[in-house]
Amino acid sequence: MPNITAASFFSPVHYASCLLMPLITSVLVRGINNLSDARYCAGMGADYLTFRLDPALPGFLEPAAVQELSGWVAGVQLVGEFDTLSIPEINALATACGLHYVLMHRRRTPEELAQLTIPALKLIKWIPDMVAEDVEKRFRDQQPHVAGFVLAQAPTEPLSAMQRAQLTQQARTYKLWLGMSFTGGQTVRQFIQEVQPLGIVLEGGQEIKPGLRDFSEMEAVFEQLEEE
Numbered sequence: 001m002p003n004i005t006a007a008s009f010f011s012p013v014h015y016a017s018c019l020l021m022p023l024i025t026s027v028l029v030r031g032i033n034n035l036s037d038a039r040y041c042a043g044m045g046a047d048y049l050t051f052r053l054d055p056a057l058p059g060f061l062e063p064a065a066v067q068e069l070s071g072w073v074a075g076v077q078l079v080g081e082f083d084t085l086s087i088p089e090i091n092a093l094a095t096a097c098g099l100h101y102v103l104m105h106r107r108r109t110p111e112e113l114a115q116l117t118i119p120a121l122k123l124i125k126w127i128p129d130m131v132a133e134d135v136e137k138r139f140r141d142q143q144p145h146v147a148g149f150v151l152a153q154a155p156t157e158p159l160s161a162m163q164r165a166q167l168t169q170q171a172r173t174y175k176l177w178l179g180m181s182f183t184g185g186q187t188v189r190q191f192i193q194e195v196q197p198l199g200i201v202l203e204g205g206q207e208i209k210p211g212l213r214d215f216s217e218m219e220a221v222f223e224q225l226e227e228e
Helices: 012-018 035-043 063-070 087-097 110-114 132-145 161-173 188-195 216-225
Strands: 026-030 048-052 077-082 101-104 120-123 148-151 176-179 199-203
Touching: 026 035, 035 048, 035 063, 048 063, 063 077, 063 087, 077 087, 110 132, 132 161, 161 176, 161 188, 188 216, 199 216
Parallel strands: 026 048, 026 199, 048 077, 077 101, 101 120, 120 148, 148 176, 176 199
Antiparallel strands: none
């Protein structure tokens, strides 16, 4: 695949060719806050783009900004990230921004989740000293009420063989997207083939200036995810 610059990506020919590349797994990109990221990730085959619509979250975007960005992309699921807002507030923003999913940071009761007008994904954290039985219970208790789990950040210490085996079992049992930091010394492709999560999590970045963004790291990941 040719190297992608900001200028080449926005050419109609290159953008159309990007849309034809199937990937071996689902890709969720968090924290979209600029048009360069939105169009690039959609064009490269990402399935989900998240926008932080809760003022309590870093990188918060106003609804008008999300509406503008989402108007430039097609073929992707739009996801709003929320923490402290009430369910009625979340539903109102979901409607205003045309969201397909919400990504909940804070755990909500089943009764609250049932009031959402669109499906919820749950952001979960890795707790190194949490026993395996409690981890399993956390997944099992929440599974009936959410459409999937997003485990975006691995612990700073490398996973032990036992932890890796447990993560693999969880990834094959539940709808689980895993962050790139879980790959350790493996390539993304090797990691996907071994662990078999539902998908991976990438993080959006910042434009160097409007319309200019370095996509070299993302490009390397998408190249490894292309179907052969």
